[in-house]
Each structure stands twice: as structure tokens, then as C-alpha cells.
Amino acid sequence: MSEFGTLESRIRRKSLMKKVMKAEETIQFFKSGMNLGWSGFTPAGYPKAVPIALADHVEKNNLQGKMKFNLFIGASVGAETENRWAQLDMIDRRWPYQTGKDISKGINEGRIRMGDKHLSLFAQDLGYGFYTENGRIDLAIIEVSAITEDCGLVLTSSCGVVPELMMVADRIILEVNTGQPSFEGMHDIVMSQNPPNRQPYLITKASSRIGTTSVPCDPDKIIAIVESKRRDKGRAFTDMDDTSEAIAAHIIDFFSNEVAKGRLPKNLLPLQSGVGSIANAVVGGLAKGPFKNLTVYTEVLQDTMLDLFDSGKLDFASSCSLSLSESPGFPRFFDNWEKYADKIVLRPLSISNAPEPIRRLGCIAMNTPVEFDIYAHANSTLVGGTRMINGLGGSGDFLRNGFLKIMHSPSTRPSKTDPIGITCVVPKAPHIDHTEHDLDVLVTEQGLADLRGLAPKDRAQMMIDKCVHPEYKPIIQEYFDMAKKECLAKGIGHEPQLFDRCFKMQQNLAKNGTMRIKNWDIKIDLCE
Amino acid sequence: MSEFGTLESRIRRKSLMKKVMKAEETIQFFKSGMNLGWSGFTPAGYPKAVPIALADHVEKNNLQGKMKFNLFIGASVGAETENRWAQLDMIDRRWPYQTGKDISKGINEGRIRMGDKHLSLFAQDLGYGFYTENGRIDLAIIEVSAITEDCGLVLTSSCGVVPELMMVADRIILEVNTGQPSFEGMHDIVMSQNPPNRQPYLITKASSRIGTTSVPCDPDKIIAIVESKRRDKGRAFTDMDDTSEAIAAHIIDFFSNEVAKGRLPKNLLPLQSGVGSIANAVVGGLAKGPFKNLTVYTEVLQDTMLDLFDSGKLDFASSCSLSLSESPGFPRFFDNWEKYADKIVLRPLSISNAPEPIRRLGCIAMNTPVEFDIYAHANSTLVGGTRMINGLGGSGDFLRNGFLKIMHSPSTRPSKTDPIGITCVVPKAPHIDHTEHDLDVLVTEQGLADLRGLAPKDRAQMMIDKCVHPEYKPIIQEYFDMAKKECLAKGIGHEPQLFDRCFKMQQNLAKNGTMRIKNWDIKIDLCE
Structure with missing residues (x-):
């Protein structure tokens, strides 16, 4: 048992105990091409045991590129999960935010199809069914502190898009984290209706509470419950300078x-x-x-x-x-x-x-x-x-x-x-x-x-x-003066730009290693 | 009297009758450099008699360039007001939207300082006092249908930023429009509090009403009331094609x-x-x-x-x-x-x-x-x-x-x-x-x-x-294929662009009169 309480004490809906299994036993539920939704937000509150078990399985059986998934998660999750999946070529689509050297490499080399969106829109659009062919998520993996008697999910260190996943996920795997205290009571969950039935969010100060402390969950959708003792791999502190x-x-x-x-x-x-x-x-x-x-x-x-x-x-x-x-x-x-x-x-x-x-x-x-x-x-x-x-x-x-x-x-x-x-x-x-x-x-x-x-x-x-650094001030001032003069003379100078020169600093960086250009001259042959 | 009722019947707060004057008599209240706020939105509900009288005054007395104002209005107003003011060099600053050949010319030639902003932000930022040195508007000119017994302003064909003007205007001129029926009952006015005291807007369907039918106004701020019979110069119907x-x-x-x-x-x-x-x-x-x-x-x-x-x-x-x-x-x-x-x-x-x-x-x-x-x-x-x-x-x-x-x-x-x-x-x-x-x-x-x-x-x-027109499809497809190839090869291809060529179509339009370029070649000498 854990110093933070047993798995039994965390699963208060006793009929769910029969769904408890080891992380490795959940591998059967995953099929390449599935749309997956995870809990988690900015490496906090994401599932760990199941994603790591699946990665181990892929690595051990040389299934790289043969088990690929579409990942929909509130924001980034720990490198030991999504970045490892990227290393093992397990990610096709990824929305809407990610962190990790290998996942970023995969995106910029065209192997991973990432899209980003304002996070508030991502959350609601996921609930609207905008991201997948049939509007559904095949499988959601949610880290929880506890499960209440009425099958409410008590979350851990983040809320992410768990309410929306409850709306669109066909099946659910829960990871009960007994490696840390339960966060029960810290969450304020609103199961938002979609338009035209959405109601006001009556928050009038940062401390307003307008919801419940757990996320309602359909017990019949839960196909597995796994115990996890792994903690969030939170970012190291960045020193001030x-x-x-x-x-x-x-x-x-x-x-x-x-x-x-x-x-x-x-x-x-x-x-x-x-x-x-x-x-x-x-x-x-x-x-x-x-x-x-x-x-x-x-x-x-x-x-x-x-x-x-x-x-x-x-x-x-x-x-x-x-x-x-x-x-x-x-x-x-x-x-x-x-x-x-x-x-x-x-x-x-x-x-x-x-x-x-x-x-x-x-x-x-x-x-x-x-x-x-x-x-x-x-x-x-x-x-x-x-x-x-x-x-x-x-x-x-x-x-x-x-x-x-x-x-x-x-x-x-x-x-x-x-x-x-x-x-x-x-x-x-x-x-x-x-x-x-x-x-x-x-x-x-x-x-x-x-x-x-x-x-x-x-x-x-x-x-x-x-705001401009003194070394760059005369360069940028010269551009601005030149752009103003040329555009205003033509009567097109509300917001002056010169489209033959506006990226010269960047072009010079690529060619000569510095943005500190010597002049704004440029010669262009359009080759027409 | 008007077929739509007398001025007396429209001014239900009788003590205000003593402030009634002719449009020409309000010229005394205007001083060059003032910050002015008007009612009006997308040529509807804007003041007409006073702005036109002031323009006539400037024209008649050759005061072009000597009577300049900063204009803050919900959106565009009729050409006979703001565009005429631009013709007469009466506008220094203009926020956040305008219509008219002369005002646009003044902006693009650098004589009029225009800024635009999302309209919802413009409205609230005006109420926050973000647009003028002291946060105030010197003089507001508001078109109204009627004035109620308790000095509520019944607006006409738009609401615009009138509630915010009531918060920040030092003095107010009202134009009572008796040239058309009163719009009383059509408005739903909310005098929004600024944060941290702002309350929810409990609108749950298009028809929800959450406010009052008139705008509360401090009678002591009203310095003149002018009768107007001019109607909105609404835009002509655009035919379908x-x-x-x-x-x-x-x-x-x-x-x-x-x-x-x-x-x-x-x-x-x-x-x-x-x-x-x-x-x-x-x-x-x-x-x-x-x-x-x-x-x-x-x-x-x-x-x-x-x-x-x-x-x-x-x-x-x-x-x-x-x-x-x-x-x-x-x-x-x-x-x-x-x-x-x-x-x-x-x-x-x-x-x-x-x-x-x-x-x-x-x-x-x-x-x-x-x-x-x-x-x-x-x-x-x-x-x-x-x-x-x-x-x-x-x-x-x-x-x-x-x-x-x-x-x-x-x-x-x-x-x-x-x-x-x-x-x-x-x-x-x-x-x-x-x-x-x-x-x-x-x-x-x-x-x-x-x-x-x-x-x-x-x-x-x-x-x-x-979406692309057939004549442009091969040209843009070629750019996209080329950009993908070059950027992915360098591992920088999440959203491929080539900054030496991305504006070639526009540059060719300027030089050769067509965006249909023959190829994507370009020769650039950075002259470093």
C-alpha cells in the first residue's frame, strides 16, 4: 500500500474494483490509428503508467511506425510520455501544444501533423466534435486522485480537457495515482453545455466556485483502471537574470x-x-x-x-x-x-x-x-x-x-x-x-x-x-523612415512596409550570420 | 412641428427645454484639439445637425486645418459628416473605423492618425480611459429619439459607444431627431461596470433583454440640445452577382x-x-x-x-x-x-x-x-x-x-x-x-x-x-511544393514559407501588372 492511501480507499465506487488491471494488460485496447484523448496540462496531471507501458511494448517488439496514434491533450505532457512516443514514431496527429526535442523534430520534418489553436477554442471544439471524422475520441486516458461513490472522477494536478473528453470519448482508462496525496476539493468542474444551451459562467472573482469537485463519468465506459505511483515530471525552475x-x-x-x-x-x-x-x-x-x-x-x-x-x-x-x-x-x-x-x-x-x-x-x-x-x-x-x-x-x-x-x-x-x-x-x-x-x-x-x-x-x-536594442536602433529607424517616405508618397502609408526589404534582416542572418545589416539596399530580379 | 411629434413631446424632462438652441449656436463649444465622442455605428444613429453646422462654419470662415479634432465613434458615420470633416482638414485622430474617400486618403497620406481595434475592445477601452491623455472625452454629441423624465437618453438607430461616453464625457450635446419616429423600446442598455466590478451579461438567446430602454445621463453635463430632422445616409443596396x-x-x-x-x-x-x-x-x-x-x-x-x-x-x-x-x-x-x-x-x-x-x-x-x-x-x-x-x-x-x-x-x-x-x-x-x-x-x-x-x-x-481560381492554381501549387521541399529538408517545415519569394506575386503585380507570374525564380543581391 501507499503512504497516501491504498488503491481500494481511492476507488470508492466498489463495483469498479473488478476493472483494475496492470498497465501492461491495457495494451490490448490500443489499435494503430486510434484517436486518443489524455488528461494533463503543461506537464501536470497526465497519465503515465499506461503510455509508458505502451511505449515499452512498441520498443520491445520493434513496432516503431506500426502503432501510431492521434493525440488530443489540453497542452503539453511529460517528456517521458509524448516525447518518448515521438521517438518511437507513435504519433501521427498532435493537438494543440507539445514540448520535447523529438516531437518538435518530427513536426518540423513533416512526420507529425501538429495543429495549434487558442486553448479555449481547442477545448470547446473538441467537445463540438470538430477534430475527428466522426466527432468521437476512441479512447481517453485520465489520471485521477480518486473515484467517488457515484463515479465522479477526482482529478489530480490539472483539469485540462477532461470534461470535454467525457462528452466525446467512447472508452475510458483511468490511472489512479496513489504516489501522491489526493487533490480532492481543489477542482471546480463545470460540464459546459454546447450552444445553444450553454449557460453563463458566474465567476466574478478568481476565487468564485461555480461547479463540482469531480467530473461525472459513465461507469460503463470505463474499461480499465490502473494504479500509478509516478509523479509529474514538472519543469525545472528557470533562474532570473x-x-x-x-x-x-x-x-x-x-x-x-x-x-x-x-x-x-x-x-x-x-x-x-x-x-x-x-x-x-x-x-x-x-x-x-x-x-x-x-x-x-x-x-x-x-x-x-x-x-x-x-x-x-x-x-x-x-x-x-x-x-x-x-x-x-x-x-x-x-x-x-x-x-x-x-x-x-x-x-x-x-x-x-x-x-x-x-x-x-x-x-x-x-x-x-x-x-x-x-x-x-x-x-x-x-x-x-x-x-x-x-x-x-x-x-x-x-x-x-x-x-x-x-x-x-x-x-x-x-x-x-x-x-x-x-x-x-x-x-x-x-x-x-x-x-x-x-x-x-x-x-x-x-x-x-x-x-x-x-x-x-x-x-x-x-x-x-x-524597446529596440541600441545596436539595432539606427538600422530599424532607417527602415521605418524609408518605408514611411516611400509609402506616404504613394498614398498607401497607413502602416508602411516595403515588401522587397521587410525581411532583409532575416535573409541576411541566413546568408551572412547577422541581422545587423550594413544598409537597406537590395537588388531583385524577378526573372519574368 | 414634425409629423413624428414635436420637440417638446420628445423632451420629457422639461427643465432641459431651456438648453434648446440652434445647431449654429453650438459652435462656441468647440475648440481645436478637443477629444470628441459621437453616437453612431455603421452610418446609423450618428449626430448630423451639429457636425454639419461646424463644417459649414469652418468652410465659410476658411478655418481648414485650424479646427482639428480627435474623433472617437463606435464605427463609421455618414459621409456628410466624417468624410466632409476630412475634406475640410478637421480630423487629427480617428478611432476605430471609418468610411469615405477623403478620410481614407487623409489616413493613407499620413494627415489623419487612425487606429483600429476589435470593436468590443474599443468600446470598453474607451470606458477605461485608454484613449486620451486624461482618460476623458471633452465633448460627446449624441443623437436621441427622446429624453425621458429622469434624463434617460432614448437612442435612435444604433447604440454604439453611448454608455461608455456617458462614463468619460465631460460635456454633452444632444441632437433630438424629430425627422423620424422614436425608436423607444427597441434598445437594451447595459451600463457595464469596469473590472473588478463587472457582472455577467445574462444573455442566453438573441432575444434576451438584460437592461433598460434608455441610457442614464447626468443632466448637468448637457450643455445644448439641438433639433435635427436629418435621416441616416444608409448605404445603398449591393446587388448580388x-x-x-x-x-x-x-x-x-x-x-x-x-x-x-x-x-x-x-x-x-x-x-x-x-x-x-x-x-x-x-x-x-x-x-x-x-x-x-x-x-x-x-x-x-x-x-x-x-x-x-x-x-x-x-x-x-x-x-x-x-x-x-x-x-x-x-x-x-x-x-x-x-x-x-x-x-x-x-x-x-x-x-x-x-x-x-x-x-x-x-x-x-x-x-x-x-x-x-x-x-x-x-x-x-x-x-x-x-x-x-x-x-x-x-x-x-x-x-x-x-x-x-x-x-x-x-x-x-x-x-x-x-x-x-x-x-x-x-x-x-x-x-x-x-x-x-x-x-x-x-x-x-x-x-x-x-x-x-x-x-x-x-x-x-x-x-x-x-478555393484557388484555376488560373492561379498551378502557380500557388508550385510555390507550396517548393516551400515544403526546401523547408522540410532543413527541418524547419511546420508551416513552410520562403521569405525571398513569398511576396513575388505582389511584387510582380507592382512591376508588371499581373500576379500570374511565369515562374518562382528570383535573384536577390543583399548588397552587403
Whole structure:
């Protein structure tokens, strides 16, 4: 038995005990070509025992490329599952977000068909039956803490798209995780109706509870129950650096000014913060900063949130997942359960990322893109405009609907071929996930550009003045001046661009290893 | 007196009678540099007498360029007001949408600073005080049908951003329109609180009423009341053509299939339809089609909606404006008031376009872009990527949040230099307002591409197969094959593009007058 209770004590609906089996025994249920749905979100709350057993089976029997599946999961899951599946050529389609070197390689070499979508849309569209031929998911694999007497699924460290999977899955395998405490009571589950019968989500503060603590499940669909003792392989903590600290300082300063002007309440508004070193620095800055009684309404909580709770500044946090590090995050959380548990609610992705509560609450959205351009279009997904990293995630859900829409990035990123680095502020983004209509404030360590109410050319000048790295400033200023002059002269200059030159910096990087071009001249022969 | 009642009968708060004056007498209240907010939306319900009197004053006294204002209005207003102001160099800033040859010229030549934003965001951001230095509007000019005893403003043919103007305007001029019947009872006004105090909008069907029939107004802010008899200069009816009818037929067919598959109810879901010949053809197709008990939840109702009501197929329509043609639209509407009035509700822009009801109701969003690309990014605003036409409007509010997100366009548009026309499906859109993450279905007269659940390369092939004009099909297929080959070989091919060639069709149009290029060769000297 486990120190966290026996499997028997976790399966409170006793008639289900007869469906308990070993992970290896579930391999019989999988057939190549199946559409699979998993629990899990940003490596938290995903099934582990069954996917790993299946991967072992494929490896042992040399079935690489002969057992391929379509994977629909709320967001990324642990590398030991989806990335290992990619290594073993077990993935055909993957929606809507992923993490891992091998899965990314498979996508960018054309072996894995990935699609990304705003996460709130992915969740509901899955429930609408938009992703598969017959609208169904053949098999769902769900990690649970417990099963209630009436067959309610008590989830673990995330909610993901489990409610939608209950709507469209034909068969269900449950993994009961007895290797950690039960998360019972932390979830707020809403089984959303599809239109035209959908009802309002009556969330009016981050701490609002509008649902139930378990997900209703049809017991006849459950074909297997497997015990698992594996924990989430949560991401390692990203250290802060000077650049991130400078960005965070600009943002805290901006908040203070907005409070002074009466445009933000003294305790700000519910915060959404992405992942990574800048997000960590912002949370760190808030822990030391002047604002009290903060709340968080976001999609993922990471280790730094525990620091913010410990600082006494954070009253409550709502999220889709609790994505702590395997160590020290989760042990710290479990050891202090009483301190944190009643200040956190975990919601399904369709609720955590829904425009309705995000806009009503007036979230402050903060995310890091790959790059942004002078007019405030941002690329969040495709390096160089074509190579997928992870996916769009929920950035668009929060940026479109937030009270303030903030993106932050270092002004340059390291390059192997240029000691100054490549610029993250470009004349034209080679791929666009968030448009100029969706962003209010862009920040680099150089400064903060408050673009609210500015016309495109005014935005561009402010971006150059405030955000561009000094080494790139004269280059981008020259482009902007030239584009303005040429376009305005032709009466086509609302948002000036020169389509023969707008990607010259990127082209020069590919050819000569640097974006710091010597001039904007270019000679083009169209070969017609 | 007017046939529609006297000014006295319309001003039911009698103490306000002393503020009645002639339009010319309000000129004293205007000072160059002021921030002005008007009622009005898609030439409906905008002030006319005062703006025209001010324009006459400027013209008569040669004050061109010496009386300039910043104009904040829900959307476009009649050409006799904003376009005339542009002619007379009376506009500095203009948000967030406009119509008119002279205003567009001023924007694209750099004299008028226009910015566009999703209309739902514009409305709320205006109420947040994001658009002006002190967050205030100096003077609001509002067209009303009547003023109630408790100083409620009964609006006319649109609601626009009047509730937000009441929050931020320092002074108010009212135009009481006695040249047409009062619209009293048709509006459903919600004075939305700003976060963190915003409450749910409990709209669960197009016909839900959640507010009041007039807008509360502080009588002390009213500095003048002017009588007006001018009617809205609504747009002329756009005739249908074969292309539009073919597009509409594809869409109706698609709806039938979705109903058959059980993914849409028999009476569909609330419809949002843009403006123009394709939208007219779709509405025309619905009037003759198999679907009954339809509802509409949209931002603008045009003449064709009266046909849909008359067909008996339409039960109810919710909109921000009733933008009928001056003739025959409005006379037909007024003559049959009893038939239409209780089937229409007019809502403020902040409600009509809010993600909350749009997503809850599951609207079917249909809009026409300038162009879209093979990966399903759409350009709705900037011809050639830089020249502003009208603005983004509410297309993004509905496309992002609709149950189905549909864009429709002819496969080609007429060109003066190429008898085949220019293609509206391009390898890469030169400007992007709606991303691949926001669109489900793209349609041209060639066919309908249902892109739901498809990865980028699969989307591109379907777009080429279904939507591209036959003359352009081999050209774009060649680009796509070449881009796939080159990018996949480098392991950067999630969404293949070639940044040296992706705009070659546009560059060739500029140089040689045609997008039908002979080959994809190009020679580039970066001049480094």
C-alpha cells in the first residue's frame, strides 16, 4: 500500500474494483490509428503508467511506425510520455501544444501533423466534435486522485480537457495515482453545455466556485483502471537574470503609474503570467513590491507562485494546472498543504481560458513571444516564421481578453554567429499569432512602450525609441523612415512596409550570420 | 412641428427645454484639439445637425486645418459628416473605423492618425480611459429619439459607444431627431461596470433583454440640445452577382451537411453576417433555404434582413445598429413598424460584440476579407499590406468567438492590368488581422475548404484544391511544393514559407501588372 492511501480507499465506487488491471494488460485496447484523448496540462496531471507501458511494448517488439496514434491533450505532457512516443514514431496527429526535442523534430520534418489553436477554442471544439471524422475520441486516458461513490472522477494536478473528453470519448482508462496525496476539493468542474444551451459562467472573482469537485463519468465506459505511483515530471525552475529583472522592474513601475492615475485598483487586477524567466522575475518583483491582496487568474501555476503566497501578497489563485517542479516544488506543496490548498482552485481549460471570465475579471495578461514587430504584431510559435517550437497555448485567450495586454521579451536573443545577438524587435514579424489589435504594452529590458491609443506609425516610433536594442536602433529607424517616405508618397502609408526589404534582416542572418545589416539596399530580379 | 411629434413631446424632462438652441449656436463649444465622442455605428444613429453646422462654419470662415479634432465613434458615420470633416482638414485622430474617400486618403497620406481595434475592445477601452491623455472625452454629441423624465437618453438607430461616453464625457450635446419616429423600446442598455466590478451579461438567446430602454445621463453635463430632422445616409443596396450566389450556395450546402451530421441544430445557431454582396447573397439564400426559426446576433442589420423577416424564416435579430438604406430601407421599416419592431433589439457595442454572449450563444460568424492565404491567415484591412480601407470592425470579435468561423471572398478581384484579375488566395498575406488560429472555414466561388482539425500543410493543400481560381492554381501549387521541399529538408517545415519569394506575386503585380507570374525564380543581391 501507499503512504497516501491504498488503491481500494481511492476507488470508492466498489463495483469498479473488478476493472483494475496492470498497465501492461491495457495494451490490448490500443489499435494503430486510434484517436486518443489524455488528461494533463503543461506537464501536470497526465497519465503515465499506461503510455509508458505502451511505449515499452512498441520498443520491445520493434513496432516503431506500426502503432501510431492521434493525440488530443489540453497542452503539453511529460517528456517521458509524448516525447518518448515521438521517438518511437507513435504519433501521427498532435493537438494543440507539445514540448520535447523529438516531437518538435518530427513536426518540423513533416512526420507529425501538429495543429495549434487558442486553448479555449481547442477545448470547446473538441467537445463540438470538430477534430475527428466522426466527432468521437476512441479512447481517453485520465489520471485521477480518486473515484467517488457515484463515479465522479477526482482529478489530480490539472483539469485540462477532461470534461470535454467525457462528452466525446467512447472508452475510458483511468490511472489512479496513489504516489501522491489526493487533490480532492481543489477542482471546480463545470460540464459546459454546447450552444445553444450553454449557460453563463458566474465567476466574478478568481476565487468564485461555480461547479463540482469531480467530473461525472459513465461507469460503463470505463474499461480499465490502473494504479500509478509516478509523479509529474514538472519543469525545472528557470533562474532570473539581469535582463528579466530589468523587464520586471519596468512592468512593476508601469503598474504603479496606472494605480496612481486611477486606471488600476491598488491591488491591481487578476494576474495571468506565462512561463519562463521573465514571468518568474515579474512574480518575484511582485513578491517584493508595493501591491497587496493580489489575485491570480491564469492557466498554469509554477513554483514561484508558492513564493508569492509565502510573501503574504497573494490572496488567491485560479488555474487550469498546478505545474510545480518534481523537486522542490511538489514536495514543498504537499508538506504545506494546509497553507496553500484553500487558496487555489483548478478549473477545466474551457473555463480557465474562456474569454467570458477573463474579460469580466479584467485580467492583466503577460506573455513572452518569439519576437514582435514595430507595429505590435507578435510571433509566439514559429522561429524564423516556419519552425514550430511548442505552440500558441493560451496566450491569445488572455491577450485578446485581458484588461491590459502585455508582451515582454529581451530586446535581443543569443546567436551563434553574432556576439550582439539577433533582435527580437523586427520591422515585420515573419509569422503572426497576435495582431496589433490585441496588444497594449510591449516591454524589453530597454524600456516599456505603452501603445494604447496610438496609430501605427506612432506605435512604431515608440517601439524604436523604447524597446529596440541600441545596436539595432539606427538600422530599424532607417527602415521605418524609408518605408514611411516611400509609402506616404504613394498614398498607401497607413502602416508602411516595403515588401522587397521587410525581411532583409532575416535573409541576411541566413546568408551572412547577422541581422545587423550594413544598409537597406537590395537588388531583385524577378526573372519574368 | 414634425409629423413624428414635436420637440417638446420628445423632451420629457422639461427643465432641459431651456438648453434648446440652434445647431449654429453650438459652435462656441468647440475648440481645436478637443477629444470628441459621437453616437453612431455603421452610418446609423450618428449626430448630423451639429457636425454639419461646424463644417459649414469652418468652410465659410476658411478655418481648414485650424479646427482639428480627435474623433472617437463606435464605427463609421455618414459621409456628410466624417468624410466632409476630412475634406475640410478637421480630423487629427480617428478611432476605430471609418468610411469615405477623403478620410481614407487623409489616413493613407499620413494627415489623419487612425487606429483600429476589435470593436468590443474599443468600446470598453474607451470606458477605461485608454484613449486620451486624461482618460476623458471633452465633448460627446449624441443623437436621441427622446429624453425621458429622469434624463434617460432614448437612442435612435444604433447604440454604439453611448454608455461608455456617458462614463468619460465631460460635456454633452444632444441632437433630438424629430425627422423620424422614436425608436423607444427597441434598445437594451447595459451600463457595464469596469473590472473588478463587472457582472455577467445574462444573455442566453438573441432575444434576451438584460437592461433598460434608455441610457442614464447626468443632466448637468448637457450643455445644448439641438433639433435635427436629418435621416441616416444608409448605404445603398449591393446587388448580388453570380460569384456571390455561388459562395452562398456553398455555405448553405455546408450548413445542411453540418445539420445532417448533428453538429448544428436544425435552426442553425445565431447568425452574424458582415456587409456586402456575399453577405446579401447568404441572407438571400437563407430566405429561400430549408432552415426555419433562425435568429441573428450581429453588429449591423441591413435591408436584406427585412427580406429574411418577410420570408418567415427569421424569428429574432439582435444588433448594435439598424443600418438600413435611406431609401427604400427606412421607409419600408417605418411603414411596417409593427411587423418588425418587437423582433429586433439594439444593444451597445460593448454587448453586441462582447466575446461572452457570442461564445455562449455559439454564433456562426461570416465575414469578407481583402484576401486570405493558404494557411488561413486573413487580411481584413490593408490593401497591399499598407493601405487602409475602412478598419477591422467587429470581424475579430465574431470570428474569434463564433461556433463556426467562416470567411468568404471571390477567388479573384478585378484588376485594371490583368483581365483574369488578382488572386484573393495568396501564399502569404501581406498583412494579417485574423490568424490561422481563428478561422475554420474559407470559401470562394470555387469551393469551400473546411479546415477544422487540419495541420498547416493539410490546410494549404485543401485551400489550393478547393478555393484557388484555376488560373492561379498551378502557380500557388508550385510555390507550396517548393516551400515544403526546401523547408522540410532543413527541418524547419511546420508551416513552410520562403521569405525571398513569398511576396513575388505582389511584387510582380507592382512591376508588371499581373500576379500570374511565369515562374518562382528570383535573384536577390543583399548588397552587403
